[in-house]
Amino acid sequence: MVDKLIDGAGCLLKPLERSVSSELKQSYLFARLDEEQIQRVEAMSRRVGLSDGQYLFQAGEKATRFYLVTQGQIKLYRLALNGNEKVIEIISPGHTFAEASMFQESPNFPVNASAIGETELYSFDNSAFLGMLRESVDTCFRLMGDMSQRLKRLIKEIDDLTLQSATGRVAGFLWGRWNAGKANGNTIELNVPKGVLASRLSVKPETFSRILHNFSEQKLIQVHGSSIEVIDEEGLYRHAESAGICGGSLSPDL
Amino acid sequence: MVDKLIDGAGCLLKPLERSVSSELKQSYLFARLDEEQIQRVEAMSRRVGLSDGQYLFQAGEKATRFYLVTQGQIKLYRLALNGNEKVIEIISPGHTFAEASMFQESPNFPVNASAIGETELYSFDNSAFLGMLRESVDTCFRLMGDMSQRLKRLIKEIDDLTLQSATGRVAGFLWGRWNAGKANGNTIELNVPKGVLASRLSVKPETFSRILHNFSEQKLIQVHGSSIEVIDEEGLYRHAESAGICGGSLSPDL
């Protein structure tokens, strides 16, 4: 499951001259920085490459940098003493993570981070970035927006865990993904190993498999390896909402 | 369970001349504002009083203000369609809440809020406060620190939910509270109704009761109404850690 612990940083790639600034600007956080600021961010950045399963950092480590994914995926997860792992979040290209610990007195990562597939990212020095933040209230605001979004997401996650059954969570996930990518003709591509997804949904792999099987039998979906065809959207939604949230006009994407 | 929906604001108390600024300064968020800024915050504040069970706001409502509790407690919770409620957080005096939604494009409260016991609070206008934030990077930083703390707490909450059994969660809670208030001679005061606490721990009241009963039989604790005497700290800790977190030197208070 885990490949090897690389000395806290994975293998360092040399910075690409090409399109660093354009890559940075993909991220909401850096999007509206001016050229001079982008230059400074670049200067404090390092490019890191990880192969599948490699650690980026472990929970409890001192947090001195934060990250932007440009390729592949990063899974943030926690471990129980018995070895159980729970995936908290899966970070896709264009998104930053670990930027919240910047503001802690003695910053430690609250989660473990490792790569899913071949992954590339930038890392940025916390204190240097903090320095820049001090000069730009605008960027502060952007960051705060980002954090408040994350807060909302986590709260949503907590409901899902407590108010929904495992079956409901899986149904909700499928329904959400189906809605997100209606373009692809009723087919959802799980671009993550099923085991990881199961953990993300807080379900054991065996149970996840069984639930998908059930849904198949109920003619709600049809599974072909890691792509899932949605047959009965209605039915799926019924399963998802049966334990879902009310008291709020929460957008489905939340 | 719920008293009555007051028109979005509870009953308005008239501002007390007395010690508003000193009360504000209790909160981390306002602590280091200068006198002029405190004045401005005061000007945008309203004092609100709620009696037990009264709504402050509901999930989905437009969020235009945020709050500081000065007396009593506020419970933030979510509702499932079947009426189940899950308490996300219990806010005690000196703490602010709902300040994160300020930064959302179209801010809506992600949770419901209602009072536990006689409760008093200040509310502050989002846009006015945002204006002030623009002028004070320092306050931005403080706010970001606050938010990142909340993020960490929520992540911790998610582990507790997924990596721990109900029994472990209760044990962990008791152990944490025992550690927090060692002064009080091995006795923990639950200053919240057991049902609310159960929800906070994501356990049904019945189950909560049974778990306490079990712990009693195992001579770990002794229950006297809403105060609990810890007899065997070790044993309690064993229960808590059996499914607890590793891979991190997470402080017990996290």
Added chain:
DNA sequence: GACAATCTTTGATAAACGTCAACACAAAGG
């Protein structure tokens, strides 16, 4: 102090999910 309302406890029952173990299947590598 007595009554009502609410909260808490207790018991019996059942469903959902996790665990353990074996097996299928695919991709990777000799």
Added chain:
DNA sequence: CCTTTGTGTTGACGTTTATCAAAGATTGTC
């Protein structure tokens, strides 16, 4: 080509926790 390793599936079984129902406790109120 055949092993090997990782990953997903299936089955049998056990445990935990929710649910339903009802009886005690507490609290507040008149």
